[in-house]
Amino acid sequence: MELLQHEWIYIRYYFLVQLGQLAPYWVLGIVLGSIISVFAKDTIHSRFAGLRDSKLGIWGVIPASVLGIASPLCMYGTIPLAASFSRQGMRDDWLAAFMMSSVLLNPQLILYSTALGPVALTVRILSSIFCGMIAGLLVHFCFSKKQFFNFNGFEPRASHDTDPNMFLRLLKNIGRNFKATGGYFLLGILLSAIFQRYVPSEAFADLFVNNEAFGVLMAATIGVPLYVCGGGTIPLLQQWLVSGMSMGSAAAFMITGPATKITNLGAVKIVLGMKHFIFYLAYVMIFALITGLLVNLVI
Template identity: 70%
Template structure:
């Protein structure tokens, strides 16, 4: 019995250490990039978005807003007070929808994390998140022309925790908060990946998410709702699933529904949308994820 447990422990440590060594550098680089953008570039990105106000861009502003949402390093709870300030300054709701949707799905830190998945999954993730932001903006543009979509009442000006006068200390403090916030979920993701590799047959992953691609996309979109905790925690699982036979479309669907339905993001979105529009947000997210997954599987 003891020998059996020791053997299982050795196997699990092997899988854990292998996965950890493959992804650790991307996690570190992602945190460094995320903190650098947050400390040194965040204000420039947000000023660029604010500068769109007054320009006659029309629907083209939605494209710029979606791109700037991806570039923004803020989480959704940081984005909403910022969006409230944007709204008070006159930024249109369709541009705000594009900015907030793409900001939920992706940020510079998560882009670097996702590099470990390979060039194709990374490109699909960036393109699908960018297009999802555009789709959200277009829906608001045409469906809510005569009335406001968001309710930002009660939100004050956003506050920043990066206030140290020394730029290096500002960066190091932000990096420390980043490590504290993402480290536990990163290690949990690697541990779950080791357990999956040891005890879940690769054929099962291929059967669920690879061979039957239409059903696999639906399954991936569905499990993305309860399973997603944070980007750093799910990257190890995605890497392993792709190796075991998960289709690219299933991975794309998971990468959309996961962050869009993350519990903390849902709580923040519910505040500014209300019940009916929040339900519409969930329906839009799932349908876009399914459509994206099916199209990706056809193309790839």
């Protein structure tokens, strides 16, 4: 009993220390993310819709990818939106770029990720943009002669931000975000505290530090089952980086995690069909591995 109490004191200490470090980023991310969702979401999506009448051609994958990470919607909000754009004549390669980058990153997660430091934040933003762009290019060159998406049955979702009072609308959006991410955020900090207490630094170094190529592969692989919520993985990533994880391994985890999140895969499979779904999974893993290795060479 005394041993359990002793261990709990250590875990509680690590928990409270990291909670104090990360809570401001989490709160700021929710507040600013909600502001963007309430006041700028329609503008962002209108900008993307406006690309339809442009003459950018294949170069349209660049703004499409950038606008994808600017969109505050989750996957289940992005797919019906993309379905609406598709019915209006939006090109599949631009949709692929928009949806891919939107899966990987959003304004709220960008603000969370500032807790990882400027280098990790820059790597995350650039890798998400390039992942979207290359996905669009692959769709353009490999699937130009046939339809890539199947949006049948997906209709635009009713917006939750309908309160006529803008201040109340914002407060309700903030409340929903706290409710949706709070449990995962605290769980991530608890797992990080347990990691600090019980994972030997030597064992971690053998996996992720001494062999960077193997570390990238491991990080890309564990991102598939471990990633549940973006905010919930920030505490773990922060501690892993402090413990010596290479930036390339972190980059691989930040790509495969959100792209293969279990709650997203069902909808992605419906939209893509089995053949294109396998293509999607292979692309995510290959891009994550190559990105991780390149980041390790540069940083």
